[in-house]
Amino acid sequence: MGRWEPNSRERLFAAALELYAERGYEQTTVAEIARRAGLTERTFFRHFPDKREVLFLGSAVMEEQLTKVVTEAPASASPLTAVAAAIEAVSAGMQERQDSVLVRQSVVAAHAELRERELIKRAKLAATMTEALGARGVDPLAARLSAEAGTAVFHVAFERWVEDRGRTRGLVDLVREGFEVLRTVAGGERT
Amino acid sequence: MGRWEPNSRERLFAAALELYAERGYEQTTVAEIARRAGLTERTFFRHFPDKREVLFLGSAVMEEQLTKVVTEAPASASPLTAVAAAIEAVSAGMQERQDSVLVRQSVVAAHAELRERELIKRAKLAATMTEALGARGVDPLAARLSAEAGTAVFHVAFERWVEDRGRTRGLVDLVREGFEVLRTVAGGERT
Numbered sequence: 302m303g304r305w306e307p308n309s310r311e312r313l314f315a316a317a318l319e320l321y322a323e324r325g326y327e328q329t330t331v332a333e334i335a336r337r338a339g340l341t342e343r344t345f346f347r348h349f350p351d352k353r354e355v356l357f358l359g360s361a362v363m364e365e366q367l368t369k370v371v372t373e374a375p376a377s378a379s380p381l382t383a384v385a386a387a388i389e390a391v392s393a394g395m396q397e398r399q400d401s402v403l404v405r406q407s408v409v410a411a412h413a414e415l416r417e418r419e420l421i422k423r424a425k426l427a428a429t430m431t432e433a434l435g436a437r438g439v440d441p442l443a444a445r446l447s448a449e450a451g452t453a454v455f456h457v458a459f460e461r462w463v464e465d466r467g468r469t470r471g472l473v474d475l476v477r478e479g480f481e482v483l484r485t486v487a488g489g490e491r492t
Numbered sequence: 493m494g495r496w497e498p499n500s501r502e503r504l505f506a507a508a509l510e511l512y513a514e515r516g517y518e519q520t521t522v523a524e525i526a527r528r529a530g531l532t533e534r535t536f537f538r539h540f541p542d543k544r545e546v547l548f549l550g551s552a553v554m555e556e557q558l559t560k561v562v563t564e565a566p567a568s569a570s571p572l573t574a575v576a577a578a579i580e581a582v583s584a585g586m587q588e589r590q591d592s593v594l595v596r597q598s599v600v601a602a603h604a605e606l607r608e609r610e611l612i613k614r615a616k617l618a619a620t621m622t623e624a625l626g627a628r629g630v631d632p633l634a635a636r637l638s639a640e641a642g643t644a645v646f647h648v649a650f651e652r653w654v655e656d657r658g659r660t661r662g663l664v665d666l667v668r669e670g671f672e673v674l675r676t677v678a679g680g681e682r683t
Binding site for chain 1: 570571572607608609611612615633634636637638640641643644645647648652669670673674675676677678679
């Protein structure tokens with residue numbers, strides 16, 4: 302336990318999630334998270350400013366992935382198509398880590414302070430995709446609206462996924478359906 | 493000053509905005525807002541739980557208006573068209589109250605706590621339109637995505653409007669352009 306171990310960030314995240322689920326978010330201290338992870342408080346604070354930020358560990362990774370997929374989409378892909386590919390990729394990752402994603406979600410959903418933070422992080426994901434589309438030469442307004450509409454599709458799909466307790470459909474499947482429906486409602490008649 | 497006057501909510505809102513702009517949001521007390529409005533603190537608390545909520549006075553009115561316009565859209569209107577009409581109507585109102593809308597915006601933008609609250613209120617506006625579309629018989633997923641995509645168009649237009657210091661284009665005009673671009677990016681090729 303005393304020796305140095307890799308992945309301290311991930312271990313702190315896993316420990317925090319366990320404790321939040323077992324005892325509740327408020328009742329858990331940084332000292333307890335560190336102990337459960339087999340690390341020191343000092344190590345905790347090297348990675349996170351407080352116990353709230355642990356829950357947002359995934360944001361930076363998601364931002365990187367979104368940027369990468371948008372950037373690498375074929376030159377012929379429309380902005381919304383590039384955004385859809387990026388969101389599907391991120392969703393596939395979340396589907397694989399389903400258990401921890403769902404525990405995290407239930408902790409966030411139970412605290413106004415965390416829900417608000419989540420909304421801000423989501424706005425940042427849209428900004429990330431807007432920037433990546435801009436770097437592809439997409440017109441700024443088209444970039445922004447594609448990113449924002451795509452983010453909306455993602456979060457509708459995510460909510461449906463969380464609410465479907467039986468998890469009868471995968472997140473990726475729900476995301477794909479969302480983009481289909483968006484194209485239908487936005488591509489229909491204009492009057 | 494002592495006599496009863498109508499529109500106390502609106503007067504409290506106007507007084508709060510003046511004070512927030514003059515002295516800053518933190519420095520302003522409920523007692524000062526009430527005094528500036530020529531009302532008592534007791535009257536303040538009859539209308540608002542705290543000095544933060546004064547800034548969100550418009551939300552309920554916007555919700556009503558969105559519901560009304562969506563509900564009254566022609567039966568032939570697509571869900572996104574009904575949403576666009578509702579958002580244009582609300583935007584026209586904001587354009588008319590431009591000065592107070594912009595002061596309010598600068599206060600909200602300067603405080604993390606208020607920005608977070610604003611994001612939550614926006615999510616509520618989308619939920620309101622989803623519900624109104626549902627009442628029109630629109631499929632729930634199409635309703636939700638139309639409302640969310642429309643809300644995204646609104647807030648992109650709103651930001652562009654606020655950032656354009658010369659106010660060279662109206663908010664309604666920017667909203668319309670946003671819906672056009674959304675239809676273009678979402679209606680394009682699918683590969």
